[in-house]
Amino acid sequence: MLNKNGVPSLEEIKSRFPSEEFLNKPKAITECYENIPCNPCSTSCPFDAIYIGEDINTPPVVDFEKCTGCGVCVYNCPGLAIFTVQKKEDCLVFKIPYELVPYPEKGEIVNAINRNGDIIGECEIEKVSITNRQDRTALLQVKVAQELLYEFITVRRKL
Amino acid sequence: MRELDLVIIGGGPAGLSAAKIAAESGLNSLIIERDYKVGGQLVKQTHMFFGSEKQYAKTRGIDIAKILVNDVLAYPDKVEIMTETTVVGLYKDNVLTLLQKEKYIKIKAKAIIIATGASEKFLAFENNDLPGIYGAGAVQTLMNVHGVLPSEEVVMVGSGNIGLIVSYQLIQAGVKVKAVLEAAPTIGGYKVHASKLKRLGVDILTSTSVKRAEGKDTLEKIIIAKLDKNWDYIPGTEEEIIVDALCISVGLSPLTSLLSMVEADMKFVNYLGGLVPVINHQHETSIKNIFVAGDVCGVEEASSAIVEGYFSGLIVAERLGYKHPNHEELYQDFEAQLENLRSGPFGEKTRLGLKELRGENNAE
Protein backbone atom coordinates (compact mmCIF):
# COMPACT_ATOMS: atom_id res chain seq x y z
CA MET A 1 0.00 0.00 0.00
CA LEU A 2 1.30 3.36 -1.02
CA ASN A 3 1.01 5.02 2.36
CA LYS A 4 2.36 2.00 4.29
CA ASN A 5 5.35 0.93 2.20
CA GLY A 6 5.51 3.21 -0.82
CA VAL A 7 4.17 0.68 -3.34
CA PRO A 8 1.13 1.80 -5.37
CA SER A 9 -1.59 -0.75 -6.23
CA LEU A 10 -2.06 -2.05 -9.77
CA GLU A 11 -5.19 0.09 -10.12
CA GLU A 12 -3.28 3.17 -9.05
CA ILE A 13 -0.51 2.36 -11.52
CA LYS A 14 -2.93 1.75 -14.38
CA SER A 15 -4.79 4.98 -13.66
CA ARG A 16 -1.67 6.85 -14.86
CA PHE A 17 -1.37 5.03 -18.19
CA PRO A 18 -3.18 5.98 -21.38
CA SER A 19 -5.12 3.38 -23.33
CA GLU A 20 -2.69 1.11 -25.15
CA GLU A 21 -3.05 2.58 -28.64
CA PHE A 22 -1.38 5.78 -27.41
CA LEU A 23 1.71 3.80 -26.53
CA ASN A 24 2.81 3.35 -30.11
CA LYS A 25 4.51 6.64 -29.43
CA PRO A 26 6.42 7.30 -26.19
CA LYS A 27 4.25 8.83 -23.44
CA ALA A 28 4.97 10.22 -20.00
CA ILE A 29 3.61 8.32 -17.01
CA THR A 30 3.40 10.41 -13.85
CA GLU A 31 3.39 8.26 -10.75
CA CYS A 32 2.51 11.08 -8.45
CA TYR A 33 -0.70 10.32 -6.60
CA GLU A 34 -0.65 12.71 -3.71
CA ASN A 35 -1.51 16.36 -3.24
CA ILE A 36 1.97 17.75 -2.70
CA PRO A 37 3.09 21.34 -3.31
CA CYS A 38 5.05 20.75 -6.49
CA ASN A 39 4.78 21.57 -10.20
CA PRO A 40 8.08 21.43 -12.16
CA CYS A 41 6.76 18.63 -14.40
CA SER A 42 4.09 20.97 -15.62
CA THR A 43 6.22 24.10 -15.93
CA SER A 44 9.09 22.26 -17.65
CA CYS A 45 7.07 20.51 -20.37
CA PRO A 46 7.89 22.18 -23.69
CA PHE A 47 4.58 20.93 -25.17
CA ASP A 48 2.32 22.07 -22.37
CA ALA A 49 1.17 18.49 -21.92
CA ILE A 50 1.06 18.27 -18.11
CA TYR A 51 -1.66 20.11 -16.29
CA ILE A 52 -1.47 21.10 -12.61
CA GLY A 53 -3.05 24.52 -12.56
CA GLU A 54 -3.08 27.39 -10.08
CA ASP A 55 -3.07 25.23 -6.95
CA ILE A 56 0.32 23.56 -7.04
CA ASN A 57 -0.93 20.87 -4.67
CA THR A 58 -3.00 19.29 -7.43
CA PRO A 59 -1.51 16.06 -8.82
CA PRO A 60 -0.37 16.22 -12.46
CA VAL A 61 -2.56 15.08 -15.36
CA VAL A 62 -0.95 14.28 -18.71
CA ASP A 63 -2.66 15.16 -21.97
CA PHE A 64 -1.55 12.16 -24.02
CA GLU A 65 -2.60 13.86 -27.24
CA LYS A 66 -0.05 16.59 -26.62
CA CYS A 67 2.72 14.53 -24.97
CA THR A 68 5.54 13.70 -27.39
CA GLY A 69 7.46 11.56 -24.93
CA CYS A 70 10.43 13.91 -25.15
CA GLY A 71 11.50 13.07 -21.60
CA VAL A 72 12.12 16.62 -20.34
CA CYS A 73 9.73 16.17 -17.42
CA VAL A 74 11.46 12.89 -16.48
CA TYR A 75 14.65 14.56 -15.30
CA ASN A 76 12.88 17.68 -14.01
CA CYS A 77 10.68 15.83 -11.52
CA PRO A 78 12.21 16.11 -8.04
CA GLY A 79 10.29 13.01 -6.97
CA LEU A 80 11.77 10.89 -9.77
CA ALA A 81 8.16 9.91 -10.31
CA ILE A 82 7.94 10.16 -14.10
CA PHE A 83 9.12 7.86 -16.87
CA THR A 84 8.18 7.49 -20.51
CA VAL A 85 7.22 4.24 -22.19
CA GLN A 86 6.64 3.19 -25.77
CA LYS A 87 5.42 -0.12 -27.18
CA LYS A 88 7.54 -1.47 -30.00
CA GLU A 89 6.79 -4.59 -31.95
CA ASP A 90 8.77 -6.94 -29.77
CA CYS A 91 9.54 -4.95 -26.66
CA LEU A 92 8.86 -1.88 -24.55
CA VAL A 93 11.20 1.09 -24.46
CA PHE A 94 11.32 3.01 -21.20
CA LYS A 95 13.14 6.23 -20.42
CA ILE A 96 13.76 6.37 -16.69
CA PRO A 97 15.51 8.83 -14.37
CA TYR A 98 18.62 7.47 -12.69
CA GLU A 99 20.84 9.05 -10.03
CA LEU A 100 23.22 6.33 -8.87
CA VAL A 101 26.83 6.39 -10.02
CA PRO A 102 28.55 4.71 -11.76
CA TYR A 103 25.91 4.73 -14.47
CA PRO A 104 25.32 1.56 -16.46
CA GLU A 105 26.74 1.53 -19.97
CA LYS A 106 25.10 1.32 -23.34
CA GLY A 107 24.48 -2.31 -24.20
CA GLU A 108 24.77 -3.47 -20.60
CA ILE A 109 22.36 -6.17 -19.44
CA VAL A 110 20.95 -5.16 -16.07
CA ASN A 111 18.27 -6.45 -13.73
CA ALA A 112 14.76 -5.18 -14.25
CA ILE A 113 13.20 -4.09 -10.96
CA ASN A 114 9.59 -3.67 -9.89
CA ARG A 115 8.05 -1.15 -7.49
CA ASN A 116 8.66 -3.48 -4.58
CA GLY A 117 12.40 -3.50 -5.26
CA ASP A 118 12.39 -7.12 -6.52
CA ILE A 119 14.25 -8.41 -9.57
CA ILE A 120 11.69 -9.36 -12.23
CA GLY A 121 13.94 -10.15 -15.14
CA GLU A 122 16.66 -8.67 -17.27
CA CYS A 123 16.71 -5.74 -19.64
CA GLU A 124 19.14 -3.92 -21.88
CA ILE A 125 20.40 -0.37 -21.63
CA GLU A 126 20.01 1.23 -25.05
CA LYS A 127 21.21 4.70 -24.24
CA VAL A 128 22.54 6.71 -21.31
CA SER A 129 22.20 10.45 -21.54
CA ILE A 130 23.46 13.02 -19.10
CA THR A 131 23.56 16.52 -20.52
CA ASN A 132 24.04 19.73 -18.59
CA ARG A 133 20.36 20.51 -18.90
CA GLN A 134 19.55 17.34 -17.01
CA ASP A 135 21.32 18.71 -13.94
CA ARG A 136 22.86 15.42 -12.77
CA THR A 137 19.82 13.23 -13.30
CA ALA A 138 20.69 10.70 -16.00
CA LEU A 139 18.12 9.34 -18.43
CA LEU A 140 18.40 5.66 -19.19
CA GLN A 141 16.70 4.30 -22.26
CA VAL A 142 15.93 0.67 -21.50
CA LYS A 143 14.61 -2.18 -23.64
CA VAL A 144 12.18 -4.22 -21.56
CA ALA A 145 10.04 -7.32 -22.19
CA GLN A 146 6.46 -6.63 -23.35
CA GLU A 147 4.79 -8.27 -20.38
CA LEU A 148 6.44 -5.96 -17.87
CA LEU A 149 4.44 -2.88 -18.87
CA TYR A 150 2.86 -2.29 -15.46
CA GLU A 151 5.68 -3.88 -13.47
CA PHE A 152 8.98 -2.43 -14.63
CA ILE A 153 10.10 0.71 -12.81
CA THR A 154 13.90 0.81 -12.64
CA VAL A 155 17.11 -1.11 -13.20
CA ARG A 156 19.79 -2.48 -10.92
CA ARG A 157 23.27 -3.21 -12.17
CA LYS A 158 24.50 -6.74 -11.75
CA LEU A 159 27.38 -7.09 -9.34
CA MET B 1 29.35 50.36 19.91
CA ARG B 2 28.58 49.95 16.23
CA GLU B 3 25.00 50.90 15.34
CA LEU B 4 23.32 49.35 12.33
CA ASP B 5 19.97 49.58 10.61
CA LEU B 6 19.12 45.93 10.14
CA VAL B 7 20.83 42.90 11.62
CA ILE B 8 19.81 39.48 10.32
CA ILE B 9 20.67 36.54 12.54
CA GLY B 10 21.23 33.41 10.47
CA GLY B 11 22.34 33.15 6.84
CA GLY B 12 19.98 30.39 5.70
CA PRO B 13 17.39 30.82 2.97
CA ALA B 14 15.21 33.03 5.18
CA GLY B 15 18.04 35.36 6.24
CA LEU B 16 19.53 35.68 2.75
CA SER B 17 16.15 36.41 1.20
CA ALA B 18 15.40 39.06 3.80
CA ALA B 19 18.71 40.77 3.04
CA LYS B 20 17.99 40.72 -0.67
CA ILE B 21 14.66 42.52 -0.44
CA ALA B 22 16.00 44.95 2.15
CA ALA B 23 18.86 45.81 -0.21
CA GLU B 24 16.46 46.19 -3.12
CA SER B 25 14.57 48.66 -0.98
CA GLY B 26 17.74 50.58 -0.21
CA LEU B 27 18.19 49.36 3.36
CA ASN B 28 21.62 48.20 4.57
CA SER B 29 21.87 44.98 6.50
CA LEU B 30 24.37 42.76 8.26
CA ILE B 31 23.93 38.99 8.13
CA ILE B 32 25.50 37.11 11.00
CA GLU B 33 26.13 33.39 10.44
CA ARG B 34 27.75 30.99 12.89
CA ASP B 35 28.86 28.53 10.22
CA TYR B 36 31.89 29.13 8.01
CA LYS B 37 29.60 29.79 5.04
CA VAL B 38 26.08 31.02 4.48
CA GLY B 39 23.29 28.92 2.98
CA GLY B 40 21.88 27.24 6.08
CA GLN B 41 20.39 23.79 5.58
CA LEU B 42 20.63 24.18 1.83
CA VAL B 43 24.39 23.62 1.66
CA LYS B 44 23.87 19.90 2.28
CA GLN B 45 20.74 19.29 0.20
CA THR B 46 21.92 17.58 -2.97
CA HIS B 47 18.40 16.68 -4.13
CA MET B 48 16.04 18.61 -6.38
CA PHE B 49 13.57 20.69 -4.40
CA PHE B 50 9.82 20.68 -4.48
CA GLY B 51 7.64 23.72 -4.61
CA SER B 52 6.94 25.95 -7.54
CA GLU B 53 9.37 27.58 -9.90
CA LYS B 54 9.14 30.88 -7.99
CA GLN B 55 10.92 29.20 -5.08
CA TYR B 56 13.37 27.37 -7.34
CA ALA B 57 11.63 24.01 -7.47
CA LYS B 58 13.52 21.28 -9.35
CA THR B 59 16.80 23.02 -8.56
CA ARG B 60 19.08 21.18 -6.17
CA GLY B 61 19.34 22.69 -2.67
CA ILE B 62 23.08 23.30 -3.01
CA ASP B 63 22.40 25.32 -6.15
CA ILE B 64 19.52 27.25 -4.59
CA ALA B 65 22.02 28.28 -1.90
CA LYS B 66 24.32 29.63 -4.61
CA ILE B 67 21.47 31.56 -6.24
CA LEU B 68 20.42 33.13 -2.93
CA VAL B 69 24.00 34.00 -2.01
CA ASN B 70 24.61 35.58 -5.42
CA ASP B 71 21.42 37.58 -5.00
CA VAL B 72 22.86 39.29 -1.94
CA LEU B 73 26.41 39.51 -3.32
CA ALA B 74 24.87 41.65 -6.05
CA TYR B 75 24.54 44.36 -3.37
CA PRO B 76 28.08 44.52 -1.96
CA ASP B 77 27.57 47.98 -0.51
CA LYS B 78 24.21 47.12 1.05
CA VAL B 79 24.71 43.67 2.53
CA GLU B 80 27.55 42.74 4.83
CA ILE B 81 28.09 39.10 5.75
CA MET B 82 29.90 37.97 8.88
CA THR B 83 30.55 34.23 9.02
CA GLU B 84 31.93 32.12 11.88
CA THR B 85 30.18 34.52 14.18
CA THR B 86 27.49 33.44 16.62
CA VAL B 87 24.93 35.69 18.20
CA VAL B 88 25.08 34.64 21.83
CA GLY B 89 23.12 37.44 23.45
CA LEU B 90 20.12 39.56 22.59
CA TYR B 91 18.85 42.34 24.85
CA LYS B 92 15.72 44.41 24.95
CA ASP B 93 17.25 47.61 23.66
CA ASN B 94 18.20 45.70 20.48
CA VAL B 95 21.76 45.17 21.59
CA LEU B 96 23.41 41.96 20.41
CA THR B 97 26.46 40.16 21.68
CA LEU B 98 28.43 38.32 19.02
CA LEU B 99 31.08 35.71 19.58
CA GLN B 100 33.70 35.78 16.86
CA LYS B 101 36.79 33.63 17.28
CA GLU B 102 36.89 33.90 21.07
CA LYS B 103 36.17 37.61 20.89
CA TYR B 104 32.96 39.18 22.12
CA ILE B 105 31.55 42.09 20.13
CA LYS B 106 28.56 44.25 21.02
CA ILE B 107 26.44 45.89 18.35
CA LYS B 108 23.11 47.65 18.24
CA ALA B 109 20.46 47.54 15.54
CA LYS B 110 17.35 49.51 14.69
CA ALA B 111 15.63 46.31 13.62
CA ILE B 112 16.50 42.63 13.88
CA ILE B 113 15.30 39.67 11.83
CA ILE B 114 15.87 36.38 13.60
CA ALA B 115 16.28 33.59 11.04
CA THR B 116 18.11 30.98 13.08
CA GLY B 117 16.26 27.96 11.69
CA ALA B 118 15.63 24.83 13.70
CA SER B 119 17.55 22.05 15.38
CA GLU B 120 16.98 18.30 15.28
CA LYS B 121 14.92 16.56 17.89
CA PHE B 122 16.37 13.45 19.45
CA LEU B 123 14.71 10.25 20.58
CA ALA B 124 14.79 8.66 24.00
CA PHE B 125 15.68 4.95 24.05
CA GLU B 126 18.15 2.74 25.87
CA ASN B 127 21.80 3.41 24.91
CA ASN B 128 20.93 6.25 22.55
CA ASP B 129 24.34 7.76 23.31
CA LEU B 130 26.38 4.99 21.69
CA PRO B 131 28.78 6.17 19.00
CA GLY B 132 27.21 5.34 15.63
CA ILE B 133 23.90 6.95 16.51
CA TYR B 134 23.52 10.19 14.60
CA GLY B 135 21.00 12.87 13.78
CA ALA B 136 20.02 12.86 10.10
CA GLY B 137 21.40 16.38 9.69
CA ALA B 138 24.82 15.34 11.00
CA VAL B 139 24.92 12.43 8.57
CA GLN B 140 24.01 14.73 5.70
CA THR B 141 26.70 17.21 6.68
CA LEU B 142 29.30 14.45 6.95
CA MET B 143 28.40 12.99 3.57
CA ASN B 144 27.43 15.92 1.43
CA VAL B 145 29.58 18.73 2.83
CA HIS B 146 32.69 16.83 3.95
CA GLY B 147 32.49 13.72 1.75
CA VAL B 148 32.79 11.31 4.67
CA LEU B 149 30.72 8.13 4.91
CA PRO B 150 29.05 7.64 8.30
CA SER B 151 29.11 3.82 8.14
CA GLU B 152 28.64 0.84 5.85
CA GLU B 153 25.05 0.21 6.81
CA VAL B 154 22.38 2.28 8.44
CA VAL B 155 18.85 2.11 9.80
CA MET B 156 16.83 5.34 9.56
CA VAL B 157 14.32 6.25 12.25
CA GLY B 158 11.59 8.50 10.87
CA SER B 159 9.86 8.49 7.47
CA GLY B 160 9.23 12.20 7.13
CA ASN B 161 10.71 13.86 4.07
CA ILE B 162 14.07 14.37 5.76
CA GLY B 163 14.35 10.70 6.77
CA LEU B 164 13.35 9.55 3.28
CA ILE B 165 15.62 11.99 1.46
CA VAL B 166 18.64 11.36 3.64
CA SER B 167 18.11 7.59 3.19
CA TYR B 168 18.15 8.08 -0.57
CA GLN B 169 21.31 10.17 -0.34
CA LEU B 170 22.94 7.49 1.83
CA ILE B 171 22.25 4.95 -0.93
CA GLN B 172 23.69 7.36 -3.49
CA ALA B 173 26.82 7.53 -1.35
CA GLY B 174 27.07 3.74 -1.32
CA VAL B 175 25.72 3.03 2.17
CA LYS B 176 23.27 0.15 2.58
CA VAL B 177 20.03 1.36 4.14
CA LYS B 178 18.64 -1.69 5.96
CA ALA B 179 15.26 -0.22 6.87
CA VAL B 180 13.35 2.96 7.59
CA LEU B 181 11.33 2.81 10.80
CA GLU B 182 8.18 4.85 11.34
CA ALA B 183 6.27 4.93 14.61
CA ALA B 184 3.06 6.18 13.00
CA PRO B 185 0.84 3.76 11.07
CA THR B 186 1.55 5.49 7.75
CA ILE B 187 4.55 7.06 6.02
CA GLY B 188 5.10 10.68 7.03
CA GLY B 189 6.78 12.20 3.99
CA TYR B 190 5.86 12.45 0.33
CA LYS B 191 5.03 9.07 -1.19
CA VAL B 192 7.14 9.84 -4.27
CA HIS B 193 10.18 9.80 -1.95
CA ALA B 194 9.00 6.58 -0.31
CA SER B 195 8.43 4.87 -3.66
CA LYS B 196 11.90 5.94 -4.76
CA LEU B 197 13.41 4.13 -1.77
CA LYS B 198 11.19 1.08 -1.98
CA ARG B 199 12.18 0.40 -5.57
CA LEU B 200 15.81 0.48 -4.44
CA GLY B 201 14.93 -2.32 -2.05
CA VAL B 202 14.49 -0.42 1.21
CA ASP B 203 11.68 -1.56 3.49
CA ILE B 204 9.72 1.10 5.31
CA LEU B 205 8.34 -0.41 8.50
CA THR B 206 5.36 1.52 9.85
CA SER B 207 4.06 1.26 13.44
CA THR B 208 7.64 0.35 14.36
CA SER B 209 10.34 2.05 16.37
CA VAL B 210 13.70 1.43 17.95
CA LYS B 211 13.51 0.13 21.47
CA ARG B 212 17.11 -0.33 22.40
CA ALA B 213 20.60 0.00 20.99
CA GLU B 214 23.37 -2.44 21.84
CA GLY B 215 27.11 -2.47 21.38
CA LYS B 216 30.33 -2.63 23.36
CA ASP B 217 32.11 0.53 22.32
CA THR B 218 30.06 1.51 19.32
CA LEU B 219 26.68 0.54 17.90
CA GLU B 220 26.50 -3.12 16.87
CA LYS B 221 22.79 -3.82 16.73
CA ILE B 222 19.38 -2.39 17.47
CA ILE B 223 16.22 -3.96 18.83
CA ILE B 224 13.08 -2.77 17.09
CA ALA B 225 9.48 -3.46 18.04
CA LYS B 226 5.98 -2.83 16.80
CA LEU B 227 3.87 -0.09 18.33
CA ASP B 228 0.18 -0.17 19.15
CA LYS B 229 -2.33 2.64 18.60
CA ASN B 230 -1.10 4.45 21.70
CA TRP B 231 2.50 4.19 20.55
CA ASP B 232 3.32 1.61 23.23
CA TYR B 233 5.61 -1.27 22.36
CA ILE B 234 3.74 -4.51 21.73
CA PRO B 235 5.39 -7.24 23.81
CA GLY B 236 6.79 -10.13 21.83
CA THR B 237 7.29 -8.16 18.60
CA GLU B 238 10.97 -7.40 19.20
CA GLU B 239 13.38 -8.02 16.37
CA GLU B 240 17.09 -7.53 16.10
CA ILE B 241 18.89 -5.71 13.28
CA ILE B 242 22.67 -5.89 13.02
CA VAL B 243 23.81 -2.44 11.97
CA ASP B 244 26.71 -0.07 12.67
CA ALA B 245 24.82 3.20 12.37
CA LEU B 246 21.42 4.50 13.31
CA CYS B 247 20.18 7.77 11.96
CA ILE B 248 17.49 9.68 13.83
CA SER B 249 15.12 11.91 11.92
CA VAL B 250 12.12 12.54 14.09
CA GLY B 251 11.52 16.21 13.46
CA LEU B 252 12.95 19.63 14.11
CA SER B 253 12.29 22.23 16.74
CA PRO B 254 12.69 25.98 16.21
CA LEU B 255 15.90 27.54 17.55
CA THR B 256 14.32 30.24 19.67
CA SER B 257 16.74 30.72 22.57
CA LEU B 258 17.58 34.29 21.54
CA LEU B 259 13.89 35.19 21.66
CA SER B 260 13.65 33.89 25.19
CA MET B 261 16.48 36.20 26.20
CA VAL B 262 14.41 39.24 25.28
CA GLU B 263 11.36 37.64 26.88
CA ALA B 264 9.37 37.74 23.67
CA ASP B 265 5.93 36.15 24.04
CA MET B 266 6.21 32.49 23.16
CA LYS B 267 3.72 29.70 22.72
CA PHE B 268 4.08 25.95 22.51
CA VAL B 269 2.50 24.88 19.24
CA ASN B 270 3.15 21.26 18.42
CA TYR B 271 2.15 21.67 14.77
CA LEU B 272 4.92 24.22 14.30
CA GLY B 273 7.61 22.10 15.95
CA GLY B 274 7.46 23.27 19.58
CA LEU B 275 8.03 26.59 21.28
CA VAL B 276 7.59 29.44 18.79
CA PRO B 277 7.38 33.22 19.09
CA VAL B 278 3.96 34.81 18.99
CA ILE B 279 3.93 37.03 15.91
CA ASN B 280 1.55 39.33 14.13
CA HIS B 281 0.72 39.13 10.42
CA GLN B 282 3.85 41.14 9.66
CA HIS B 283 6.13 38.57 11.32
CA GLU B 284 6.96 40.94 14.17
CA THR B 285 7.35 39.45 17.63
CA SER B 286 5.95 41.00 20.81
CA ILE B 287 9.18 43.03 21.00
CA LYS B 288 8.99 45.99 18.69
CA ASN B 289 11.36 45.84 15.72
CA ILE B 290 12.31 42.22 16.33
CA PHE B 291 11.03 40.09 13.47
CA VAL B 292 11.32 36.40 12.65
CA ALA B 293 11.40 34.42 9.39
CA GLY B 294 11.87 30.80 8.36
CA ASP B 295 11.94 27.63 10.44
CA VAL B 296 12.51 29.59 13.67
CA CYS B 297 8.85 30.60 13.68
CA GLY B 298 7.49 27.23 12.61
CA VAL B 299 9.27 24.32 10.95
CA GLU B 300 8.37 24.21 7.28
CA GLU B 301 10.29 24.20 4.04
CA ALA B 302 12.97 26.21 2.31
CA SER B 303 10.33 27.39 -0.13
CA SER B 304 8.32 29.04 2.63
CA ALA B 305 11.47 30.20 4.45
CA ILE B 306 12.52 32.09 1.32
CA VAL B 307 9.17 33.79 0.95
CA GLU B 308 8.99 34.62 4.66
CA GLY B 309 12.47 36.11 4.35
CA TYR B 310 11.39 38.31 1.45
CA PHE B 311 8.27 39.28 3.32
CA SER B 312 10.02 40.30 6.52
CA GLY B 313 12.72 42.15 4.57
CA LEU B 314 9.98 44.12 2.84
CA ILE B 315 8.22 44.98 6.11
CA VAL B 316 11.39 46.01 7.93
CA ALA B 317 12.53 48.18 5.04
CA GLU B 318 9.25 50.05 5.11
CA ARG B 319 9.41 50.38 8.91
CA LEU B 320 12.84 51.99 8.71
CA GLY B 321 11.79 54.41 5.98
CA TYR B 322 12.98 52.52 2.91
CA LYS B 323 9.75 51.53 1.29
CA HIS B 324 10.30 49.21 -1.68
CA PRO B 325 9.14 50.78 -4.97
CA ASN B 326 6.83 47.80 -5.54
CA HIS B 327 5.88 47.37 -1.90
CA GLU B 328 2.15 46.74 -2.30
CA GLU B 329 2.54 44.36 -5.23
CA LEU B 330 5.25 42.35 -3.54
CA TYR B 331 3.36 42.26 -0.25
CA GLN B 332 0.40 40.65 -1.97
CA ASP B 333 2.53 38.36 -4.06
CA PHE B 334 4.44 37.01 -1.03
CA GLU B 335 1.25 36.47 0.92
CA ALA B 336 -0.29 34.63 -2.02
CA GLN B 337 2.81 32.45 -2.46
CA LEU B 338 2.76 31.43 1.19
CA GLU B 339 -0.90 30.64 1.04
CA ASN B 340 -0.44 28.53 -2.08
CA LEU B 341 2.46 26.59 -0.55
CA ARG B 342 0.44 25.87 2.57
CA SER B 343 -2.84 25.06 0.91
CA GLY B 344 -2.50 21.29 0.39
CA PRO B 345 -2.74 18.42 2.88
CA PHE B 346 0.97 18.70 3.70
CA GLY B 347 0.42 22.35 4.60
CA GLU B 348 -2.32 21.46 7.03
CA LYS B 349 0.03 21.26 10.01
CA THR B 350 1.25 24.78 9.32
CA ARG B 351 -2.27 26.09 8.78
CA LEU B 352 -3.48 24.58 12.04
CA GLY B 353 -0.33 25.68 13.83
CA LEU B 354 -0.66 29.28 12.71
CA LYS B 355 -4.29 29.31 13.77
CA GLU B 356 -3.38 27.99 17.17
CA LEU B 357 -0.58 30.52 17.46
CA ARG B 358 -2.97 33.35 16.69
CA GLY B 359 -5.57 31.96 19.05
CA GLU B 360 -8.02 31.21 16.25
CA ASN B 361 -8.03 27.47 16.76
CA ASN B 362 -11.71 27.22 17.50
CA ALA B 363 -12.65 28.93 14.29
CA GLU B 364 -13.19 25.71 12.34
Ligand SMILES: Cc1cc2nc3c(=O)[nH]c(=O)nc-3n(C[C@H](O)[C@H](O)[C@H](O)COP(=O)(O)OP(=O)(O)OC[C@H]3O[C@@H](n4cnc5c(N)ncnc54)[C@H](O)[C@@H]3O)c2cc1C
Ligand atom coordinates in the same frame (compact mmCIF):
# COMPACT_ATOMS: atom_id res chain seq x y z
C1 LIG C 1 17.14 16.58 4.48
C2 LIG C 1 16.35 17.82 4.25
C3 LIG C 1 15.63 17.94 3.07
C4 LIG C 1 14.88 19.08 2.82
N1 LIG C 1 14.22 19.16 1.62
C5 LIG C 1 13.51 20.27 1.31
C6 LIG C 1 12.84 20.40 0.05
O1 LIG C 1 12.88 19.49 -0.81
N2 LIG C 1 12.15 21.53 -0.21
C7 LIG C 1 12.11 22.55 0.68
O2 LIG C 1 11.50 23.57 0.38
N3 LIG C 1 12.73 22.46 1.90
C8 LIG C 1 13.43 21.34 2.23
N4 LIG C 1 14.06 21.23 3.46
C9 LIG C 1 13.84 22.25 4.48
C10 LIG C 1 14.73 23.46 4.39
O3 LIG C 1 16.08 23.11 4.26
C11 LIG C 1 14.52 24.34 5.63
O4 LIG C 1 13.15 24.52 5.87
C12 LIG C 1 15.16 25.71 5.42
O5 LIG C 1 16.54 25.56 5.27
C13 LIG C 1 14.85 26.66 6.57
O6 LIG C 1 15.49 27.88 6.33
P1 LIG C 1 15.90 28.89 7.47
O7 LIG C 1 16.62 29.99 6.81
O8 LIG C 1 14.71 29.18 8.29
O9 LIG C 1 16.86 28.06 8.42
P2 LIG C 1 18.27 27.34 8.17
O10 LIG C 1 18.43 26.89 6.78
O11 LIG C 1 18.36 26.32 9.24
O12 LIG C 1 19.32 28.49 8.44
C14 LIG C 1 19.53 29.04 9.72
C15 LIG C 1 20.93 29.55 9.79
O13 LIG C 1 21.10 30.28 10.99
C16 LIG C 1 22.36 30.01 11.55
N5 LIG C 1 22.27 30.29 12.99
C17 LIG C 1 21.48 29.68 13.91
N6 LIG C 1 21.65 30.23 15.12
C18 LIG C 1 22.56 31.22 14.97
C19 LIG C 1 23.16 32.17 15.86
N7 LIG C 1 22.83 32.22 17.17
N8 LIG C 1 24.07 33.04 15.37
C20 LIG C 1 24.41 33.00 14.05
N9 LIG C 1 23.88 32.15 13.17
C21 LIG C 1 22.97 31.26 13.62
C22 LIG C 1 22.56 28.55 11.22
O14 LIG C 1 23.93 28.19 11.23
C23 LIG C 1 21.96 28.46 9.82
O15 LIG C 1 22.93 28.69 8.80
C24 LIG C 1 14.83 20.11 3.77
C25 LIG C 1 15.56 20.01 4.96
C26 LIG C 1 16.31 18.89 5.21
C27 LIG C 1 17.11 18.79 6.48
Ligand code: SF4
Ligand atom coordinates in the same frame (compact mmCIF):
# COMPACT_ATOMS: atom_id res chain seq x y z
S1 SF4 D 1 7.52 13.62 -22.06
FE1 SF4 D 1 7.89 15.66 -22.90
S2 SF4 D 1 5.97 16.19 -23.89
FE2 SF4 D 1 5.51 14.47 -22.56
S3 SF4 D 1 4.81 15.40 -20.70
FE3 SF4 D 1 7.00 15.06 -20.44
S4 SF4 D 1 7.96 16.97 -21.07
FE4 SF4 D 1 5.85 17.01 -21.82
Ligand code: SF4
Ligand atom coordinates in the same frame (compact mmCIF):
# COMPACT_ATOMS: atom_id res chain seq x y z
S1 SF4 E 1 7.31 17.25 -10.68
FE1 SF4 E 1 7.12 15.09 -10.10
S2 SF4 E 1 6.72 15.11 -7.90
FE2 SF4 E 1 6.33 17.19 -8.66
S3 SF4 E 1 4.14 17.24 -9.10
FE3 SF4 E 1 5.19 16.67 -11.01
S4 SF4 E 1 5.20 14.42 -11.01
FE4 SF4 E 1 4.74 15.08 -8.92
